Amino acid sequence: MAIYESEHTKFMREWLAKHPQEIDEQRKGRALWWDKPQDVVSQARLDQSKVPVKAYYYDINH
Structure with a gap:
């Protein structure tokens, strides 16, 4: 345990x-x-469908 x-x-x-019932509610929320x-x-x-992005998006020379 941390200091x-x-x-x-x-x-x-x-x-x-x-409030131990809230632990179940936490689990339900996490699952959701x-x-x-x-x-x-x-x-x-x-x-596979990803398109590579240029290093500098606004560079028109490459």
């Missing part, structure tokens, strides 16, 4: 200890916004 713990971290740790299933075929198609 320093911020006031916010202490508050959240105590609050979650008093962040934990998405990965599709390898679609990702490969997106990677």
Whole structure:
């Protein structure tokens, strides 16, 4: 454990200890916004369709 713990971290740790049902809500929110299933075929198609960007976008000579 770290030597320093911020006031916010202490508050959240105590609050979650008093409200354990919120841990499930956190997991649901994370699954909704962040934990998405990965599709390898679609990702490969997106990677292949990328167009290279010039080093200097406004250079008309290259």
